[in-house]
Amino acid sequence: MPECAYAGPVSSLLRIVRFTRSLAPLYTAVIVCSILTAVAALTVPFLIGNATDTVAGAVSGETAAGTAVRTVLLLAAAVLVAELINTVVSNVGGWFGDVMSNRMRTILSVRYYDKLLHLPQRWFDGEITGTIVARLNRSITEITNFAKMMSNSFASMLITTVAVLVISAWYAWPLTVLLLIVFPVYVWLTSLTSVKWQRLEGEKNEQVDIASGRFAEVVGQIRVVKSFVRERGELEDFSRRFRSTDATTREQSSHWHRMDIIRRAFLNLIFFGIYAIIFVRTVQGEFTLGEMVLLIQLMTMAKAPVESMSWVIDAAQRAIAGSKDYFRVMETPVDPRTAAVMAARPADAPDAGSADGGSAAAGATTAVETLTTSALIEPVPGAPVVAFRGVDFAYEDGDDVLHDIDFRLERGEKIALVGESGGGKSTIVNLLLGLYEPRNGSIEVGGHPSSDLPLDQLRARIGVVFQDASLFSGTIRENIAYGRPEASDEKVLEAARRANADAFILRFPEGYEQVIGERGLKLSGGQRQRIAVARAILKDAPVLVLDEATSALDTKAEIQVQKGLDELMADRTSLIIAHRLSTIAEVDRIVTLREGHIDEIGSPEQLASSGGIYAQLLDLQHSGDTRRLARYDITG
Numbered sequence: 001m002p003e004c005a006y007a008g009p010v011s012s013l014l015r016i017v018r019f020t021r022s023l024a025p026l027y028t029a030v031i032v033c034s035i036l037t038a039v040a041a042l043t044v045p046f047l048i049g050n051a052t053d054t055v056a057g058a059v060s061g062e063t064a065a066g067t068a069v070r071t072v073l074l075l076a077a078a079v080l081v082a083e084l085i086n087t088v089v090s091n092v093g094g095w096f097g098d099v100m101s102n103r104m105r106t107i108l109s110v111r112y113y114d115k116l117l118h119l120p121q122r123w124f125d126g127e128i129t130g131t132i133v134a135r136l137n138r139s140i141t142e143i144t145n146f147a148k149m150m151s152n153s154f155a156s157m158l159i160t161t162v163a164v165l166v167i168s169a170w171y172a173w174p175l176t177v178l179l180l181i182v183f184p185v186y187v188w189l190t191s192l193t194s195v196k197w198q199r200l201e202g203e204k205n206e207q208v209d210i211a212s213g214r215f216a217e218v219v220g221q222i223r224v225v226k227s228f229v230r231e232r233g234e235l236e237d238f239s240r241r242f243r244s245t246d247a248t249t250r251e252q253s254s255h256w257h258r259m260d261i262i263r264r265a266f267l268n269l270i271f272f273g274i275y276a277i278i279f280v281r282t283v284q285g286e287f288t289l290g291e292m293v294l295l296i297q298l299m300t301m302a303k304a305p306v307e308s309m310s311w312v313i314d315a316a317q318r319a320i321a322g323s324k325d326y327f328r329v330m331e332t333p334v335d336p337r338t339a340a341v342m343a344a345r346p347a348d349a350p351d352a353g354s355a356d357g358g359s360a361a362a363g364a365t366t367a368v369e370t371l372t373t374s375a376l377i378e379p380v381p382g383a384p385v386v387a388f389r390g391v392d393f394a395y396e397d398g399d400d401v402l403h404d405i406d407f408r409l410e411r412g413e414k415i416a417l418v419g420e421s422g423g424g425k426s427t428i429v430n431l432l433l434g435l436y437e438p439r440n441g442s443i444e445v446g447g448h449p450s451s452d453l454p455l456d457q458l459r460a461r462i463g464v465v466f467q468d469a470s471l472f473s474g475t476i477r478e479n480i481a482y483g484r485p486e487a488s489d490e491k492v493l494e495a496a497r498r499a500n501a502d503a504f505i506l507r508f509p510e511g512y513e514q515v516i517g518e519r520g521l522k523l524s525g526g527q528r529q530r531i532a533v534a535r536a537i538l539k540d541a542p543v544l545v546l547d548e549a550t551s552a553l554d555t556k557a558e559i560q561v562q563k564g565l566d567e568l569m570a571d572r573t574s575l576i577i578a579h580r581l582s583t584i585a586e587v588d589r590i591v592t593l594r595e596g597h598i599d600e601i602g603s604p605e606q607l608a609s610s611g612g613i614y615a616q617l618l619d620l621q622h623s624g625d626t627r628r629l630a631r632y633d634i635t636g
Contacts, residue, residue: 033093130216380447
């Protein structure tokens, strides 16, 4: 059999075993139970064979009837004991197999999730959230289903088959030769379908993953779908992708079942020869009736795993296809800084030998101490809190979207970024958070190049309030304490009060324990944003970034949120992407951006008369030209 037919699939399955090597005790328990089950099953044909010879002796008069009755009753009792042992041990092995497959699911799921949390932002930019989830569910289900099937049935059948080969060789070597032919040839015939089958399975999985990803998107944004009356269009696209798998399945199934006819015809031919040998030799007196019954039962036991081989290989191929998708994600490289954070995790964090996920947080009192997993790097005395030095950046390999960005934030200073939509304001925030790395230049935080800071320490120093509050399902308290889950109730309440959120929270029946639904859909926009502000207040990071934090709110909600933001910015270094000229006018300095370049830097008073972007915005506000103001995300 060509080595290439099995090198890939076998290595894929062995990789799963190595990946879950912490399950070795359960693997061992399953194997021991399989051995005991096989021994008990193999005992039965010998007992029935002896009973057959005893009955034949009694019928022919060679054995006294009374003696024969006692013997067959003892043999029947022995069969009962063997069957009971088989029943009990097989179920014990099944229990270990169930536990093992579930533990395997836990290990694979936790490690997949752990990997996703540490992949660079660029990877997520090219993926659909729903597809990531669908791939996780499908891949792990296929792998664990195969593992469960193997543990619950295939292992004992394999052991039984080996024993049958040895026993049949003792009675008649031609039987063993025929069995030795049927096994590899049958597996080889099955393997001929592997390449085409897996290619077609990959095509189906691609369509299903895309459809499932879109399904998750639609469910998450169902209000948008309904408001634009897109239900029928979304359903048709979903149906089209699933219907496209029908043709693929027909081709895949036709190929598989054609091969199955060939396999089973070959199997029937071989077993014709096996039964012919047994019957002829019994007639010739070489086998007793008991031996004939014994060999027929043994051959039947050997035939069962051969007949089920196609389903085993089918499940194995699904597991192999699933493992390829799984390991494709697991092999995606993380950036060195993320790898350093992962290496600094506590000993109980998820690794190759543990199914349990450990937390990377130390659980101290400040934001930096809460998130950091390595020695704390103190700020350089007298250095700017944040400094961009000659930064160039491109999202892809094409043209830069930022060019020679150079400015600094001093301690306690408030700086506003102003520019046209798409001018690079949010990109600067993404670079500051370490979500991307600049192509040229450097970013310093606390006097240290951000590339030298562990990511957990970098992000612990920065609090962010985004335009989208990005809340999670769960309670209000859990969302406020998201950055510091160990925070006391008193600190959570204080953060909510400072964010101007306490009053509306207490109006809910459950107060701070009120469940707010996915993405906080049970809250208004202003309420969600005030929860986000409270979350940032509780984090208490030395640097604050406001990324258009009130641009999506109505006037009343904006005023309420702004009170919380004013409290949050007090005595804090702040970088603000604002959409209100009144907010911009209150900052210490303004950095204006034009097509990815810094146009001007100065105080509001200086830039008001410079003729630049800020001066133009003031003129547009006075003229009431809201259309042109909107180009700069400014409402006046």
